[in-house]
Amino acid sequence: MPVKTEHRTLRVLLAAGLVLPALALAQGKKDEAPKKLYCWNENGQRKCADSLPPEAMAAAREEISIRSGMRTGEVQRAMTGEERAAQAEEEAKRKTEALAAETRRRTDQAMLTSFQSEDELRRVFSERINLVDNSINTARYNVTSLREGLVTLLRSAGERELAEKPVPEKLATDIRVRHAQLLYHSALQSSFERQRAELDVEIEDILQRYRQLKASDAPGARVAMDLPPKPRQ
Template identity: 40%
Template sequence: MAHRNRMILAATTLALGAGLASSVHAQSTQKKVYCWNENGRKICSDALPAAAADAARTEISAKSGLATGQVARALTESERADAAVSAVVARRQAEAEAMQSRRDLAMVESYTAEVDLRRAYGERTTLVDESIKASQLGLSNLRLSLIALLRQAGDWELDNKPVPKRLAESIMQLHNDLLRQQQILAEQEHDRKTLGAELDDAVARYRELKTSEAGDSATAATQAPLPAR
């Protein structure tokens, strides 16, 4: 029994020794040397101090002496903020390009000929023109109503009487409505001016997509296998 225990103890000791040697060997093979610049001087060390943790550095294998990696310096708070803004801009641009691609595809699928596309824009132009006319008419009516209320207020003042509160509130409300209607009209007129340029751009994209589609069809036709005789 004692002999058996001694054998077990010896085997355990050998296993622990082998494990320790393996661990020491692994640590020696994984050990690195770090090189970085500090105040214009190149410094290399097998330990990276806290002061150099954010510095750009080269990592070198202590066993082979070869560089195993490059670590860029840590970004400053301002640089991180700029990078975040750039990422947002890039994502939005990619989303806009994807949206434009979907619109182009829908445009090609919706209009079989360029004349159909132009007709659709003509209908949009007509709707915008009608909206502008309605806004102009509404604006004219608001002006007339406001002038009438202002005359009433003027009559009260000519009689050396205070303008009634309800009348003053109506004048203020009409004035605000007039400003809003002017803003709506300005936006409609801007949309009307941009419709022409939008149509030109849409026609150019439509022609380009149709040409590409025709080219793909021709290529597919030439590459199709000949029917068996």
């Protein structure tokens, strides 16, 4: 092998020996998880740490890159039991409204041509009635429970004031939160009770229409009501 070729090969090998460790080091740094800070509020104070303590797992927090100082993420706080219950009731309310719309659509399409008796027609509404009634009962239970809890908290605060002792901030906060929850669930109860009353009116109106058409089940009456001709038996 010529001398120049040997020198060139040696230089290539030496360069590779220097470059490969550098590439491996760079790759290792690249594979490392990016460092970040977690920042949250605790008792009115902002705290930050590179690892999240157990007591802060349910708190709302920001994630900040240590390398760039930029916020890279945000996690909402975990919902309380009361908030989860409220969310479930909101979902029940949406389901009730959606079921009501579907029932109205089906009623308008096929009420008078699909049911042979009022009992059959009433069964269409049984699911809606049960759902609304269950929602009312749940809301009433929540209102009663929240009211009793609020009375207990207010009694504790009143006793401290009568004893000329300061009311702790946590107790005052619990009173405000419980009062807000009571107002929300009271409004929800009223909404469900209003739906139930409207449902009774709707059912009675449809039954009246059904009775009228059954009483005058003639081709002329069916055309006037924009209904298809009654199928022959």
